């Protein structure tokens with residue numbers, strides 16, 4: 700089963716700022732298994748490409764977060780589309796583009812994430828804490844400083 704896997708970078712990949720749980724070794728394994736991989740991030744596309752070049756990995760796509768739908772249109776010969784990320788924005792754009800969203804802090808590891816011992820070796824900081832949804836996302840109004848006192 701060929702998957703298309705889109706990675707957020709910061710907070711998701713070990714090369715992110717901060718470093719996320721998904722290691723380059725996992726990404727290489729996904730490639731070796733024949734999956735289509737790339738990045739979908741707020742970072743400029745050039746920056747994304749430089750990251751992959753430094754890692755010696757050739758991604759099939761590098762797009763800005765709101766362009767995830769163009770990836771789906773470009774790759775039609777895959778069986779499932781995943782976007783892996785760490786924030787609500789990732790979830791938002793994944794849903795908008797009809798990708799499966801995987802929250803990197805809580806997801807069940809995919810097969811390509813497992814080493815020869817069948818374990819997921821998460822990145823240097825482990826999986827970290829799941830951030831609570833922001834007040835804005837929850838539809839709460841946040842008092843502005845000028846409204847105080």
Ligand SMILES: [Mg+2]
Nearest residue numbers: 707709710785
């Ligand atoms: Mg992120």
